[in-house]
Amino acid sequence: MSIELSALLESDGRQKTWEWTPGFTTVEIAGECFPVTADGPVTVTVLNAGQKVLDITASGNFTAVIPCARCLDPVKVPLSAEAFREADTKLSPEEREKQEEPMDYLDGTKLDADVLLKDALLTAWPIRVLCKEDCKGLCSHCGANLNHTTCDCGEETYDPRMAAILDIFNKRDEEV
Numbered sequence: 240m241s242i243e244l245s246a247l248l249e250s251d252g253r254q255k256t257w258e259w260t261p262g263f264t265t266v267e268i269a270g271e272c273f274p275v276t277a278d279g280p281v282t283v284t285v286l287n288a289g290q291k292v293l294d295i296t297a298s299g300n301f302t303a304v305i306p307c308a309r310c311l312d313p314v315k316v317p318l319s320a321e322a323f324r325e326a327d328t329k330l331s332p333e334e335r336e337k338q339e340e341p342m343d344y345l346d347g348t349k350l351d352a353d354v355l356l357k358d359a360l361l362t363a364w365p366i367r368v369l370c371k372e373d374c375k376g377l378c379s380h381c382g383a384n385l386n387h388t389t390c391d392c393g394e395e396t397y398d399p400r401m402a403a404i405l406d407i408f409n410k411r412d413e414e415v
């Protein structure tokens with residue numbers, strides 16, 4: 240949602256809160272797209288802190304769909320996203336770009352709160368998601384999901400060379 244802040248900038252100390260439904264349904268992380276849905280309206284509060292500086296807080300609760308790190312089944316993960324920015328609107332576009340946190344959520348005096356919420360989601364994103372604590376993962380030989388099925392790759396085809404490879408897979412899995 241785009242919010243025009245020029246009126247708010249006229250009166251120091253003034254604060255306003257908006258509620259809306261986010262205009263995005265996915266977030267991109269490391270080139271991958273993940274579905275996200277807001278669990279209700281999200282809010283943004285803007286305070287005119289004086290000297291043309293705005294204190295902006297955007298927050299909302301979301302459900303993200305993230306693949307399990309072991310078996311790749313989709314897992315619904317609740318995420319609570321909150322972003323706070325102190326935006327100096329006196330800065331020129333060039334100066335805004337050089338800020339430690341890019342002010343890409345502010346175009347002139349127009350606030351794009353969706354940009355802030357996406358940033359907040361990236362911050363809240365879990366490093367690793369499991370469908371359940373004891374997820375059995377995929378068979379490293381045939382790729383079967385061992386939570387739902389069993390495969391014949393077990394002891395029948397036991398072969399010391401294969402076992403060494405499985406060891407590597409298991410180690411890698413533990414490190415994920």
Ligand SMILES: [Zn+2]
Nearest residue numbers: 307310370374
């Ligand atoms: Zn799993």
Ligand SMILES: [Zn+2]
Nearest residue numbers: 378381390392
């Ligand atoms: Zn198998």
